[in-house]
Amino acid sequence: MDSIDTLIIGAGALGLACAARLAQPQHSTLIVEAETLIGSHTSSRNSEVIHAGLYYPPGTLKAELCLEGRERLYAWCEQHRVAHQRIGKLLVAVSDAERGTLEHLLSNAQACGVDDLQPLTQRQLQQLEPAVRGAAALLSPSTGILDSHAFLQSLLFAAEQQGAQLVLQTRVDTLEQHGDGWIATGTSAGEAFQLKAQRVINAGGLFAQQLAQQTSGLAAAQIPPLHLCQGRYFSYSGRSPFQHLIYPLPQANTAGLGIHATLDIGGQLRFGPDVQYLDTLDYQVDEQLREPFAAAIRRYFPDLDASRLTPGYSGIRPKLSGAGEPAADFLLQGPAEHGLPGLINLFGIESPGLTASLAIAERVARVF
Known part of the structure; x- marks a missing residue:
């Protein structure tokens, strides 16, 4: 069975930002994406706005990570020549x-x-x-505004420059604890696969809960609707x-x-x-x-x-909130929350998720 250091599930803005932050030449980092293109869902289907952070309740992750992410995003766009204004x-x-x-x-x-x-x-x-x-x-x-597609490409390029690899048309169906790591089982281009990873980031976006439900040891109460x-x-x-x-x-x-x-x-x-x-x-x-x-x-x-x-x-x-319910905050769920070493779940990352993506990646890096 192949073994890697870091498995990132989902190649939207969150997964790619985490890859760009965590990838290192001496550590193996694999990004898997079920679709044929990166950012096929929420990351490329939005207003492409760099939010200032006006609306969110003070002290929430949305408020904190929007402000931090805004400045990181402007700096990233300048450094990596991503069109923005x-x-x-x-x-x-x-x-x-x-x-x-x-x-x-x-x-x-x-x-x-x-x-x-x-x-x-x-x-x-x-x-x-x-x-x-x-x-x-x-x-x-x-x-401000930015070219979200160019941003995603810049994140991927930065991650690949540090040795990360992207595999498209690859879906992880289950995660199972094994020793000091995780065994991921799924399909890649129609073929079944298994691999072991020391640490896993579930950045599946619209599909994050679906994978969480097939993650061994993760209690149902830990999975938000x-x-x-x-x-x-x-x-x-x-x-x-x-x-x-x-x-x-x-x-x-x-x-x-x-x-x-x-x-x-x-x-x-x-x-x-x-x-x-x-x-x-x-x-x-x-x-x-x-x-x-x-x-x-x-x-x-x-x-x-x-x-x-x-x-x-x-x-x-x-x-994470239904019609008529108060808006829910981002949920960055690591071992301190669910008790499972080497696993981070990113739930409910809606707006201002694109703006906050680099700040979220920084929080993930602190956990690992």
Whole structure:
């Protein structure tokens, strides 16, 4: 049986960030990915936003790792020449009734350590973004965008430079404790395999719980429920009327941040995501969603031309909280939590997971 030092399961942003952080020439590191491409699910199906860390409860992993990850991510993009831009974000109160919510978000962000938010009057908002309707706004200059695909490739390249290997079309079905390590059993390109690893990182994203349920010694109570939450996007043809990212205020009792306007590195404007809980993976975007999207967007962009909206793509958030439940934090579960040496499970890494990926990898490295 082949034996390696580190097995990383999942080649999304988390798995690749862990590989880039942990790989060393004198230690064997293997990354396995069930799909034919890296980052096939959540890591490549999102807004590609570098989040500033405004929304999360102070003291949570989401709050701490977003701030730390934001700075690590900007530095990484500079060093590895990954296309990115500190484009800035406007968080808009569309009416006077929302001013209190805007002030609460400002206080929350400051409590989390975000110290560069700039309150804007209606006139200042109009000067920055004439097409946006709002009574007041917050400008977040630390919010940015990046080419997520280039980021994933840069992580893989960095890991491979240190000797890590990637194997695609490879699924781990079970993990079993064996002596001082773990035996992973699964299939690779249709062929059964087994290998032994001293340490294992379950960075399976949407499939992390599925593997955890087939991990020997891991109690059922240690495996959080998975809630699939779809977010759909529409593209907006033609030139963008915005210079910044435009976010409405989060709606009460929902699982998202509202249908916002984002730009990609190429300047393409898109709107989304919405929120829809699912029972099974589904990446379809129905054309009939155009009017509900248009109604939400017109709250802050009244001159929207709905005929320019076309179905784009969707992503699935691996949430640990269900519809109507309070948002759950990231769960980084190591031996101190589950009592199993050499194993780390990463559960519920949704937004701001891409922003936090390098910071999460640093936390994983501390455990090992």
